[in-house]
Amino acid sequence: MTDTDPTSTTDAPNRPTVLYPIRVLEGESLPTGIADLLADAHVVLAGYHVIPDQTAADQAREQFGERAMAKLEEFAAALSDAGATVDVRLVFTHEAQATIDRLIYEHDCLAVLVPNGTDAPESVLLAVRGDVGLDRNTRLAAGLFATTDATITLYHALDDDEADTDGEALLESTANALVDRGVSPGSIDTILEHPDAPLDAIARHAADHDAVVMGETDPSVTTFLFGMPAEQVAERFLGPVFVVQRERPAEEQSAEE
């Protein structure tokens, strides 16, 4: 199984691949501003429909497949009109999480979008936790926003036993990584603070921005799209959140190949 998407590597090397899950038959549609937000992304538009166990999956597909696909094509056209490249997938499933995990893997998605309406993206909050996800976080943020006028605000919440200097060093290396990837140094801000509840703090700061980029948090949890922290932030923020996926461990990847 190849895990890099041909379109994202050959056509536009900097386009980060973003999975956009959408419950297409339940009246979900593209929120305002999402198409502009994803203009520089390679979007995997993953339409899915969850069917109860008592229904055969092909029965649901037979009845709803065409309608769902037509709807998805419509959304895909809107996204590509705004500039994105789009792959469309439509899945009838008994388990949404299994489907989304599989699609993340098959398309080697850098991030999953929790879609919410937004204005034209003028400022983006990038929550930085540590060195681990730094490469993928910055690849996503730079890929999506380097060519736009959006400012990127780096945010780091200090642990109890973490020195200010460590946090400053982290934010600086993150900023450098963004600049290396083409973000203009002038459009990067930083916030370093020592909050009681980091998630509350992220949600609070998010209110001043148009979109949030954050990592999936708990490495022990294998299913993560609606993993607690990102979900909590998305619920309170009510704007779009990009949840950057961990890199798949090398042995896991080779085991499946």
Add this chain to the structure above:
Amino acid sequence: MGRDDVLEGTPPTDSSEPVVEHDRDRGEGELERTIGLVGGLAIGIGTMIGAGIFVFPGLAAENAGPAASLSFAIGAVVALLVALPLSELATAMPRSGGGYFFISRGLGTGPGAVIGIGLWLGLVFAAAFYLVGLGSYAGQVFAEAGIALPVDPAVPLGIAFGVALTVLSVFGTENTASLQNAIVIVLLVILTLFLSYGSLDALGVFGTESTPERFLPPGGMMPVLQTAALVFTSYLGFAQVATVAGDITNPSRNLPLAMVGSVLVVGVFYVVTIFVATSAFGSVRLGEFGETAMVEVARAFVGLPGALAIVVAGLLATFSSANASILSASRAVYAVSRDDLLPASASRLNLRYGTPHVALGLAGGPIVVLTATGQVELLAEVASVLHLVMYGLVCVALIQLRRESPEWYTPSFRCPAGYLVAGLGALASLSLIAFMQPASIGVGAAVMIAAYAWYRYYATDVALKGAF
């Protein structure tokens, strides 16, 4: 292919895509495979185990004595001979509808219509049979609680459960697969403990060895074979695995393993159950206990706690069998109506709940009516007759497809010694019917004749052979 590139100026990338097992056909989306080997085994075991252990031991022992063990073993052999050809067909045609789908594609519309409608009604009979069993166990709860009821509550309770299960299937959107797995695990644990204790006791480990009755009944092999025909209903569940073939991961491995594995597991449990039961009581006495004989067996070994454990296990087992049969019957209706052998409205889903409400109604309605008859043995045998005809034709379809070997026929699992196994499977399935009671054969034949008449009236212009 469900994957379309909407990107301007980019060539389609389909050719470079690896072939994955999630089928993505017709631009209408792909289907997620979510049932693994454990899930497949749970479907098979969960559908089957309700009958053989919790309904039949009393009836079977009454007819065949300790040799009822042999009757159950014969049933297992027949089921295994069919399970292997069925696995091959299911990996070649992973569609809902199972046996009906294979026969209509392999042998044509006429046999397909008879089997499809027969499968729907066969499952209706099976579900009604399980519901009477469920009602018996629910009635036993009152008996254990010391509440005397003026009438035998089995049938009224069975009807109530039938209505409740149908309504739940239409409106319930909870994920029931994990519940099914849990029920099967609890059942297997209770049964393993109980049967191990019972076997050791019967062999004299805990006291006096029980004197075994004469193994064969007075009539010789005839009652044994008749009992094998009667209890074959206990094996109908393995084919349900094939009806969800499209949802099973790694089907070339998991489908045959789930089908064969579930038959072997329940077969061993059935044989041991009869051994334990007939060592605890004489066959005549067991027969008097009727559907809930196992409760008395457990009481004889470990007193009230044992009886209660078996009542709970019996409720769970017959409940899961009845539920699985109702759902399978609705899938059979869908499969037949998809092929225009029944009006298309029969397979409509409601978008709100995503459930096939018409098909569930077409299953639940007749089930409740049949449950009201309370004729345990007749219901079981008619269900078996209708299924056995299907099994026989499934084997014939395998032989036919292998001989014709059409281009689309590319099973990922091949039945070992295919012609031999399928030939024996067909022979064994159809022979077993001969040992049923004449009334059961009559009802089964009437259903099939009516199905054929319906096909001649409604669907002569439908061509299904090879339509894949």
